[in-house]
Amino acid sequence: MGEPATDPVLEMTGIRKVFPGVVALDGVDFRLYPGEVHALMGENGAGKSTLIKVLTGVYEIDGGDIRLGGEQVRIAGPLAAQKAGISTVYQEVNLCTNLTVAENIFIGREPRAFGKIRWGVMRKRAAELLKRLDLDLDVSAPLSTYSLAIQQMVAIARAVDISARVLILDEPTSSLDASEVEQLFRVMRRLKDDGVAILFVSHFLDQIYEISDRLTVLRNGQLIGEYRTAELPQVQLVEKMIGKELATLESLEDKAQRSRTRSATAAPILQAKGIGRTGAIAPFDLTIHEGEVVGLAGLLGSGRTELARLLFGADKADQGELSIDGKPVTLRDPQMAMKRGIAFSSENRRTEGIIGDLSVRENIILALQAARGWTRPIPRRKQDEIVDKYVKALSIRPADPERPVRNLSGGNQQKVLLARWLITEPRLLIIDEPTRGIDVGAKAEIQKLVAELSDGGMAVLFVSAELEEVLRLSHKIAVLRDRRLVEELDNTAGVDADRIMQTIASGATS
Amino acid sequence: MTVMSPQPVTTDPAINPRRRVYRPNTKYIPILATLALLLVMYLGGLVNYENFDQPSVVVNLFRDNAVLLAVAVGMTFVILTGGIDLSVGAVISLTTTLTATLLQGGWPPLLVLPLVLILGALLGAGMGAVIHYFRVEPFIATLAGLFLARGLALFINQESIPIRDELWTTLSDMRIPLGETTKTTLTAIVALVAVLIAAAVLAWTRFGRNVYAIGGSADSALLMGLPVARTRIAVYTISGFCAALGGVLYTINSTSGHALQGTGTELDAIASCVIGGVLLTGGAGYVFGSLLGVMVFGLITTIINFQGDLNAAWTRIVVGVLLFGFIVLQRLVTRRTR
Ligand SMILES: Nc1ncnc2c1ncn2[C@@H]1O[C@H](COP(=O)(O)OP(=O)(O)O)[C@@H](O)[C@H]1O
Ligand SMILES: [Mg+2]
Numbered sequence: 001m002g003e004p005a006t007d008p009v010l011e012m013t014g015i016r017k018v019f020p021g022v023v024a025l026d027g028v029d030f031r032l033y034p035g036e037v038h039a040l041m042g043e044n045g046a047g048k049s050t051l052i053k054v055l056t057g058v059y060e061i062d063g064g065d066i067r068l069g070g071e072q073v074r075i076a077g078p079l080a081a082q083k084a085g086i087s088t089v090y091q092e093v094n095l096c097t098n099l100t101v102a103e104n105i106f107i108g109r110e111p112r113a114f115g116k117i118r119w120g121v122m123r124k125r126a127a128e129l130l131k132r133l134d135l136d137l138d139v140s141a142p143l144s145t146y147s148l149a150i151q152q153m154v155a156i157a158r159a160v161d162i163s164a165r166v167l168i169l170d171e172p173t174s175s176l177d178a179s180e181v182e183q184l185f186r187v188m189r190r191l192k193d194d195g196v197a198i199l200f201v202s203h204f205l206d207q208i209y210e211i212s213d214r215l216t217v218l219r220n221g222q223l224i225g226e227y228r229t230a231e232l233p234q235v236q237l238v239e240k241m242i243g244k245e246l247a248t249l250e251s252l253e254d255k256a257q258r259s260r261t262r263s264a265t266a267a268p269i270l271q272a273k274g275i276g277r278t279g280a281i282a283p284f285d286l287t288i289h290e291g292e293v294v295g296l297a298g299l300l301g302s303g304r305t306e307l308a309r310l311l312f313g314a315d316k317a318d319q320g321e322l323s324i325d326g327k328p329v330t331l332r333d334p335q336m337a338m339k340r341g342i343a344f345s346s347e348n349r350r351t352e353g354i355i356g357d358l359s360v361r362e363n364i365i366l367a368l369q370a371a372r373g374w375t376r377p378i379p380r381r382k383q384d385e386i387v388d389k390y391v392k393a394l395s396i397r398p399a400d401p402e403r404p405v406r407n408l409s410g411g412n413q414q415k416v417l418l419a420r421w422l423i424t425e426p427r428l429l430i431i432d433e434p435t436r437g438i439d440v441g442a443k444a445e446i447q448k449l450v451a452e453l454s455d456g457g458m459a460v461l462f463v464s465a466e467l468e469e470v471l472r473l474s475h476k477i478a479v480l481r482d483r484r485l486v487e488e489l490d491n492t493a494g495v496d497a498d499r500i501m502q503t504i505a506s507g508a509t510s
Numbered sequence: 511m512t513v514m515s516p517q518p519v520t521t522d523p524a525i526n527p528r529r530r531v532y533r534p535n536t537k538y539i540p541i542l543a544t545l546a547l548l549l550v551m552y553l554g555g556l557v558n559y560e561n562f563d564q565p566s567v568v569v570n571l572f573r574d575n576a577v578l579l580a581v582a583v584g585m586t587f588v589i590l591t592g593g594i595d596l597s598v599g600a601v602i603s604l605t606t607t608l609t610a611t612l613l614q615g616g617w618p619p620l621l622v623l624p625l626v627l628i629l630g631a632l633l634g635a636g637m638g639a640v641i642h643y644f645r646v647e648p649f650i651a652t653l654a655g656l657f658l659a660r661g662l663a664l665f666i667n668q669e670s671i672p673i674r675d676e677l678w679t680t681l682s683d684m685r686i687p688l689g690e691t692t693k694t695t696l697t698a699i700v701a702l703v704a705v706l707i708a709a710a711v712l713a714w715t716r717f718g719r720n721v722y723a724i725g726g727s728a729d730s731a732l733l734m735g736l737p738v739a740r741t742r743i744a745v746y747t748i749s750g751f752c753a754a755l756g757g758v759l760y761t762i763n764s765t766s767g768h769a770l771q772g773t774g775t776e777l778d779a780i781a782s783c784v785i786g787g788v789l790l791t792g793g794a795g796y797v798f799g800s801l802l803g804v805m806v807f808g809l810i811t812t813i814i815n816f817q818g819d820l821n822a823a824w825t826r827i828v829v830g831v832l833l834f835g836f837i838v839l840q841r842l843v844t845r846r847t848r
Contacts, residue, residue, distance in 0.1 A: 058733065079735040094733040096726030098793035099719070107723055108716065108736050116714045142537070158734075 009034045009069055009165055009197045010055075010086075016063035017050055017221075019407065022398055024050040026221045027064070032166060032197045037188060039208045039229065040201050042218035043241055043441050044411030045397050048201050049091050051218070052170050056081040056088050069165075079108075085165035089155045089172050091201070091410065097144035097151070102126035104143050105158045129157050134183050149175045153184075160187060167191060168199045171410075173207060177299050177465075185211050203440070205234055219243050242441040266290035268326075269428050269459050270311065270342070275320035280306040283320055284485035286478060288428060288461060293454045295474030295491070296463040297500050303483035304463045308430050311461065312344040313337040338371060343426035345417050345434060353417045356406030360396065360416055361387045363405050367420045390419035395445060411442045418446065422453075429453065430461040435469060447473055467497045479503045537794060539843050540787025540836065544802040547832075551809050559816040565692045571808040572698035576763065577602065577756040578778055578807065579701040582786075582800040583708045584634075584752025585779040587745040590712070591724045592792025593648035595746060597637060597655030598753035598779060601630050602772030604663040605757025610671035610767025619677040627754045633659060634750020638743035652746075656776070663769035670768040673761055681762045697759040704752065708797045721745060725792025781829055782807055785836050806832065 010032040017025040025047045032038050040048045053059045055066065057075035065072055068084055075081050081088070095104045102123045103110075110117045111125065126139040135153055143151055152175050159167060169188075173181050188198055188211060202208055208215065209229060217224040217240045224240050266289045276283030281303040288294050296304045309315045311322070313331030321328055324340045331337050334344065346353045355363060364387050369378055378386075387401045394415040396408075405416055414434060421429060431450070435443045450473055454460055464470050470477060471491065479487045479500055487503050489495055555562040572579070581598045588595045605626045612622045637655045641648050673679075685693040712718035720741045723731040732738045756775070761767050786803030788795030810828050814820045 056733075077735075078733050079737065082735040088733070090733055094727075094730040096723045096730050096734075096793070098726035099722060103719060103723075107719055108734060110716055110719065112716070117716065117719065 006034055007070060008032055008067075011067040011070075012051075012055065012064065013067075014064035015051065015054060015061055015066075017047075017054055017059060018062050021400065021403065022221075022407075024221050025054065028218065028221070028223045029226075030216055030223075031226070032199055033214075034165070034195045034197050035192055036213045037192055037198045037200055037211050039212035039215035040199060040218065041208065041215050041237065041241055042224075045220075045409040046218040046241075047221040048218060049170055049409070050221075052088065052090070052168055052199070052201075056086060056168070082108075082162060082164075086168065087159045087162040087164035087166070088168040089152075089159045089170060091170040095143055095151060095155055095158075098142060100140050101130075101137050101143055101146070101154055102139040104154055105129065105139075105161060109162070126157075129161055130154075133157055133160075133187060149177065149180060152176060153180060156184060156187070160191065164196060166197045166199065170201045171203065172200075173202050173204060181207065203443075205237070205440075208237075209234065217241055238440055266292065266457075269324065271323045271326075272311065273321045273323075275310055275317045275322055277306065277310055277315055277318050280315060280483065281310065281480075282484040284478075286311075286485065286488070288459050290427070290459055291454050291457045292476065293450065293460045293462055293474045295470035295477040296461065296480060297467055297470045297477055298480030298504060299465075302480040302504075303485075304480055305432055306483065307480065307485070308344065308432050308461060308463055311337070312342055312430055314344065338367075338424070338426075341427035342430065343367070343421035343424055343428070344430045344432070345421045346432055353420075354405050354413050357404055359402045360391065360405055360408070361401035363416050364390060364401075364419045364423065368423050371424050386423055387419075390423060394419055394449065395442075415442065415446070418449075426458065428459040428461065430463070432463040433465065434462075435464065435466065443469075467500055471495070471497060471500070536843050540840055541796060541799045541802065543836070543839055544786055544799060544806065548802060548805055548809065551806070551813065555809070555813055555816065559813075562816060565689070567812060569688060569692050569694050569698075571805055571812065572702060573695045574811070575804050575808040576695070576697040576701040577760045577772075578775065578782065579801065579804045580704055580752050580756040580759055581775055581779040582782045582804050583701075583704045583797060584749035585776075585783050586708065586788055586795065586797045586800045587712075587721060588648070588749045589725075589780070589783050589788050589790060590721050590792055590795060591742060591745050592728070593641065593742075593745065594652065594780065594790075595634075595637075595655075595749045595753075596649065596652040596776050597633070597659055598749060598756070599772040599775035599777075600656040600659035600663070601633060601750055601753035602757040602760060602775055603769050604633075604659040604666075605630060605754045606761050606767035606771050607663040607666045607671065607769045608767075609758060609761045610673050611666055613673050613675040613678065614671060619675050623758065626758060627751060630754020630757070631747050631751040634753075635743055635747040637750070638746030641746065642739050642742045660769070666769070667767075668769055670766050673765045673767065678762060678765055682765050695763070697763050700755070700759060704755065705797055705801050712797055717741060717744065722793055725789075725794070727793075778807065781833055784840075785829075785832055787836070787840070789840055790837075 008031040012028070012030040015025050015028045015030070016023070028047070028051060030051065040051065042048050050059065054061050055075070057077040057080050066075065067073065073084065075084060078088070096107070099107065105126045106122050111121045112118060123139050130137055130139065133153060133156070135150070137146065137150065143154060152172060156169070156172055159169070172184065176184065188200070192198060200212060212229045214226065215229050215232070216226045217237070219241060268287050268289050270288045272284065272286045274283040274285065284307065286294070296307060298304050306315070310317050313334050313336050316332060322331060323329065329336070329340065337344070355366070361383060365378060365383050372378065384401070390396070391399050391401060396412050396415045396419070405413055408416065418431065418434060434446050447469060450460055450462060462470065462473055474491050477489055477491055477495070477500065478485055479489070481504055555567070581602070585595055585598065608629070609622055609626050613619060633655060637651045640646050641651045681696055684696045686696060686699055687693050712721065720731065720736050723734070723736055724738055724741055728738060757772065760771060782803030783795070783800045784790060784803070785806050786795070786799030786801065788799055807825070807829065810825050814822060814824050
């Protein structure tokens, strides 16, 4: 299917990788040509990250072969991959946050004189490199002082600087905002012109169509095909990824659409008056009713998460009043919120929610058990029953509750986290970026679920970077900008993405 | 539609999310706290006791704690990677017994010296390899090392063994003048040199930075292409070597060897590192901090000696209290940086 005239720089054939109980890759072929951006597509759990880790020697293959520049190679580990000219940004940010920004870019490749690291030179080079990515950072500050998005950019800077023949970016954009993505694309285009082959993974279809030349689709560890991006319409791409007709998806959307029009005459569950926290979010008013979906829209870093954390007691408000069911409360910690029927599913599933070594079942049961108190264990049969129900309802894959959560793909981990909160039957569910970094199919499932929950009377505070999604689901939308709630609007017919973008871009429109 | 904020929307730079929120140089807080503590203790001594102002009070701190200092240097490397080495005390005892026995048996001292140092390093390397390749918890692997080394030492000889070797007695009697009136022992100098070398290695070499990276996140270090296996084995090797060096320093100080020497030194060394601000979870701290930690240890003992009527158990009690204090301090500091 239409390949460039040159020989591929990388050719993988018949790659097989088996994990206990899962065939993650089953005879997958993959080719990468110099000077192309090649998108690797597939739902969560399709095997994208595994293919990348096989290629960089993190995992050993159980079959197939890898050729670099025509020669068969065996890549022993990330170090060997780096030496062979493959540089990688892995899906989860993989840097050392205790080290400085400069060190994270250069560690292992520090400029030296007589074995001694030249710190001054290193800092200067790091600052220059970041400047080219339009980042103005204090390179001698520990990386931990920067946000996840910035850390991701630093990881990209590191990968780009390891001048490579092959650059791999596994979902680098999931935590970046629009201007950062633009920045990244500029760098990618430049590298492409220099003849670097780029493997790119993203769940944002628009990004794929903007940047990629060709794409390879995987599904359930199997190769579906290799296509020219320009020749494959989006709808077909999605169908190939999920393996079912898009009509199914659309019916889900209709369902969500209908729920949006419900009016919210119900009793208020939560009322915030002038609640705020210095440096995190300016004082705001917000009321959430039973069965109401309130969307929080705003750019990355506009204070969405901060607002949500205040309502959950994860951070303490330093001013204002909060009442739940009409009774004033001061939330000192999340337990207090949980007792009052509030649940919070965090955006940062890796560090704040999921415990990788525990099984799917244990992770799901966790919050319910905590709510009951540890002295009253939930009987195993009851556990299995509940877990089975939610594994099915959310179609968590693989549907094996005893598998350690660590081994699940990102989207499925997100579903586990959601299941954990759902079984506590909260009255107000706060979900922060539930659909970040997960595929279209899972996304639609989660959206449908939110709609159903709200039909059932649960109030939902839905935080998302994707306006479409907020618009589709919410009864009411609160728009944040620069850590301030600038506008609250009912999601009526006249409200669309442009209207909200305008508010985000310019502040309150009144 | 309702407008929630009547004020004009400003872009206050203080809350601009694209910039970092807050940053004092938190990484130096623990070490500065230890330094302040040392000064307070020293001033307290000056006020309360006669003769506390003699330079020898400070100089003797190093003489009396040379062994602990050497061990703490190695321990710092290990803790920085997020590991722990419980075997060091036992390695000391094995080294002292073996050195004394071999010297008594007439082995040439210039052969015995490198031999026991290499043995210590090899023991460390062995534990490091087990920890890395078999994914054994450092706690368990080095606990096994502890039993092994202590057992070997007791097997060789359970009694105290005197050393009459000429080189050893000369080294033992050697005094290095510092200024006009004060002198110190060779062992103190050796331990201090070890500190300097370690500090340079940690700050200025790739190996040193890899140690910090592994302590920050071993998984990330691996994915960044750093030589995790080599580095991890090396830190235990260094720790084993430093413990053996501590053992040798002990035999020089006391011109004897004893299988029960060094019991509990591992805990003193860990405590010194923690008091000196080395984070037990790895990735943060300085070898100079460990030096300060050892000095705190020494100064407590000195003060108790000056006081005269206090039980030596007070050293432990005070150290216990300090440990709590410093661990809480580290929590607070690391929480604030996040
Ligand atoms: N370390 C692992 N151990 C066991 N199973 C794994 C491991 N990593 C991934 N898997 C499984 O392999 C499959 C592919 O996962 P992954 O490559 O992460 O998917 P993607 O990146 O396309 O979302 C999934 O079923 C996942 O659960
Ligand atoms: Mg993935």
